[in-house]
Amino acid sequence: MVGPEAPLITIGVPGSFAWKVFHERHPAMIEQLCAAFPYGADVRGRLADLLRETTGGVVEPLGDDAPDHGVWAAWAADRLGGPWSDCSFLWAESYFFRRLLAAVGYFEPGPWRGIDPFAPMKEAELRSTGTAEVLAALDALPRLSEADRDDTVVRAAVWGNQADLAFRMSAGAEGAAAGLVTGDSQVFWSLFGEPGPVHLVADNSAGELAADLVLIDHLLATGRADRVVLHVKPTPYYVSDATLADVVGVLRHLVGLGGEAGAVGQRTWDGLRDGRIEVRAHPFFCAPLEYRAMPTDLRAELASASVTIMKGDLNYRRLVGDRYWPATTPFADVVDHFPSPVVALRVLKSEVVVGLDEATAAALDATGDSWRTSGSHALVQAAVPGGAAVTR
Secondary structure (H helix, E strand, C coil): CCCCCECEEEEECCCCCCHHHHHHHHHHHHHHHHHHCCCCCHHHHHHHHHHHHHHCCCCCCCCCCCHHHHHHHHHHHCCCEHHHHCEEEHHHHHHHHHHHHHHHCCCCCCCCCCCCCHHHHHHHHHCCCHHHHHHHHHHHHHHHHHHHHHHHHHHHHHHHHHHHHCCCCCCCCCHCCCCEEEEHHHHHHHCCCCCCEEEEEEECCCCHHHHHHHHHHHHHHHEEEEEEEECCCCCCCCCCCCCHHHHHHHHHHHHHCCHHHHHHHHHHHHHHHHEEEHHHHCCHCCCCCCHHHHHHHHHHHHHHHCCCEEEEHHHHHHCCCCCCCCCCCCHHHHCCCCCCCCCEEECCCCCCCCCCHHHHHHHHCCCCCCCCCCCCCCEEHHHCCCCEEEEE
């Protein structure tokens, strides 16, 4: 167990990364939405109101009666009427995206009901030249040695939508580790013993989801898993997060490509049909809460996993706690609440990080770079409940 908990990361510190997300990133993203869809004045007005509220106002209640209204009302109850600037980063971002869906008419009867406002961005990334090159490079995967295949699929899953870095088949051991602040594929595979059910909690759609499906295919093909459960978001979230519709869209794209990408897509399609792969979308995956607060049913489900794979930055924040932890805080200590062996695969895109040794943390800080938020560094961290973090 860790000692007293570190302070929560909030959005109210001018110039901080969290502050910039609300004052710079969100306005730019809403401009993209309004350019991608012919929203009327009513929708554009609600989006403008949301920006004004979240950058200088107080937290307002939901103005819709969507099926998840009750649970979100409970999650927001103790923050209503308070300044947004006092809110934690994790809670504020989640509530912002829930409010955004309501603003664009996602839940209400009308032409925009059920329309993913982020679909054009996901589709553009899936069909980009960079993603095409990555998926074409999969053709080399069957020719690699068993050890190199193990290493390559993990690196691809780590880097996600930067998978072009991961699928450089010629990368040696030194090149493969570039950008990793801790861990490697050996740390990942060390959790796997007898085949059992593996749960993968997805992050982004498009190229990253394609890399996740490659990893799932490899887990089943090598007997590390006898069944895989893929957890996605029940509604659009955080712009690029994967939903069931995205899983189907990426699978169709893969199957249509041919080559090894097509073969992976077809095997995954068949795995879904015969039950070796399942997709689930528990409402808690859109909750503004850390995983230590997960409901009983989800906790029981993840407790049955031989390994749970947590993908991406947001899942990492929810797993370890979105706080100003000292970077040397042991990973195993902050995930001891988790009900199964867990491994985090994450590109660093926010301030929270734990599990680094003192020399690494000091060297990174000495560079003067924004290494925690730039997306240029990544990590692989694993732990078993009640035990120490897994290291090489």
